[in-house]
Amino acid sequence: MTSPHRLTLTQFLIEERRRFPHASGDFNSLILNVALACKSIARKVAFGALGAGQGDVGGAINVQGETQKEMDVVSNQVFLQVNEWCGCLAGMASEEMAEPYQIPDCYPKGKYLLVFDPLDGSSNIDVNVAVGSIFSVLRAPNGDAAVTEQDFLQAGASQVAAGYAVYGPATMLVLTVGNGVNGFTLDLELGEFMLTHPAMQVPPDTCEFAINASNSRFWEPPVKRYVDECMAGQTGGRCKDFNMRWIASMVAEAHRILMRGGVFLYPRDSKDASKPGRLRLLYEANPIGFIIEQAGGRASTGRLPVLDVKPTSLHQRIGLVFGSRNEVDRIERYHNDAQPTEMMNPLFNEHGLFRMPA
Ligand SMILES: O=P(O)(O)OC[C@H]1O[C@](O)(COP(=O)(O)O)[C@@H](O)[C@@H]1O
Numbered sequence: 001m002t003s004p005h006r007l008t009l010t011q012f013l014i015e016e017r018r019r020f021p022h023a024s025g026d027f028n029s030l031i032l033n034v035a036l037a038c039k040s041i042a043r044k045v046a047f048g049a050l051g052a053g054q055g056d057v058g059g060a061i062n063v064q065g066e067t068q069k070e071m072d073v074v075s076n077q078v079f080l081q082v083n084e085w086c087g088c089l090a091g092m093a094s095e096e097m098a099e100p101y102q103i104p105d106c107y108p109k110g111k112y113l114l115v116f117d118p119l120d121g122s123s124n125i126d127v128n129v130a131v132g133s134i135f136s137v138l139r140a141p142n143g144d145a146a147v148t149e150q151d152f153l154q155a156g157a158s159q160v161a162a163g164y165a166v167y168g169p170a171t172m173l174v175l176t177v178g179n180g181v182n183g184f185t186l187d188l189e190l191g192e193f194m195l196t197h198p199a200m201q202v203p204p205d206t207c208e209f210a211i212n213a214s215n216s217r218f219w220e221p222p223v224k225r226y227v228d229e230c231m232a233g234q235t236g237g238r239c240k241d242f243n244m245r246w247i248a249s250m251v252a253e254a255h256r257i258l259m260r261g262g263v264f265l266y267p268r269d270s271k272d273a274s275k276p277g278r279l280r281l282l283y284e285a286n287p288i289g290f291i292i293e294q295a296g297g298r299a300s301t302g303r304l305p306v307l308d309v310k311p312t313s314l315h316q317r318i319g320l321v322f323g324s325r326n327e328v329d330r331i332e333r334y335h336n337d338a339q340p341t342e343m344m345n346p347l348f349n350e351h352g353l354f355r356m357p358a
């Protein structure tokens with residue numbers, strides 16, 4: 001039996017381009033460059049302890065105040081080097097760089113901005129658990145002039161494309177260009193991403209949730225209510241048992257949810273008043289939100305669609321809930337039902353005077 005013909009990523013992009021007969025080809029070229037960066041990172045990650053990229057960078061801290069792994073820095077370099085010369089970009093921004101990256105004068109500039117988390121879940125790298133890269137493509141508002149932070153502060157709804165690569169047992173690239181979501185598996189013999197998962201869809205219902213439960217004492221009452229109900233399962237109001245997962249690698253959680261449904265929460269909490277959430281809006285929440293919504297799921301801050309949020313800074317953090325549509329709707333409903341006085345108030349947390357009943 002012959003195996004079915006599968007499109008390569010290049011062939012897929014050529015097909016997609018037929019929808020835009022006047023397109024210059026720059027966009028396709030950009031996506032192929034990003035895919036090349038992901039292939040390069042996949043290869044480096046796969047060397048594990050035999051490669052050069054494990055461990056912390058001698059005490060280096062990134063703009064987030066987080067310890068940088070060697071592979072965070074290497075992956076960031078790969079993204080910059082592979083994409084800066086392509087002529088499609090006006091600038092780039094990354095989790096690992098405090099300021100936007102200007103395209104060097106020796107290279108032509110283009111009409112897009114690329115925003116990325118070069119290595120997501122990098123705390124997992126030393127223990128050989130799946131990690132990934134996340135990216136978002138925006139239009140450059142000021143042509144090929146030098147980019148400023150302001151240029152990147154666009155709501156997620158204006159993304160032109162978004163995607164991630166997950167470096168797991170197989171490497172996959174999952175992509176939306178605003179026309180559904182398609183998944184490509186890296187064929188290690190051909191060195192090509194092959195379309196293996198066309199038209200991915202998130203099932204609307206689920207009995208699986210993912211949250212870092214060690215933060216429960218910092219959660220707001222609606223989140224606590226939702227999780228308590230999941231935990232109560234058949235014996236509670238939900239009338240069904242739930243399963244729980246936590247990989248600590250959002251890209252891997254997003255991938256699982258795209259494959260079989262589920263809901264992921266990293267909600268706003270009171271752990272650190274300077275950080276109204278753990279995940280970053282521009283290069284984590286928005287691209288994942290765009291993908292999930294394009295696959296029929298939902299992505300929310302808990303209160304409103306994440307893609308509607310107007311960013312205020314490059315490294316802004318935000319609460320994020322995404323996945324199966326009916327669960328995200330329910331979590332938003334719980335937030336909207338809660339009294340404003342219950343929210344973000346230490347008196348209502350686990351040890352507070354007015355702890356909410358389950
Ligand atoms: O340490 P925690 O609370 O489990 O947080 C894990 C979360 O942090 C992240 O790893 C953040 O990504 P980075 O590795 O890019 O900083 C998410 O992928 C993940 O969901």
Ligand SMILES: [Mg+2]
Binds near residue numbers: 117119120121
């Ligand atoms: Mg990340």
Ligand SMILES: [Mg+2]
Binds near residue numbers: 095119120
């Ligand atoms: Mg990262």
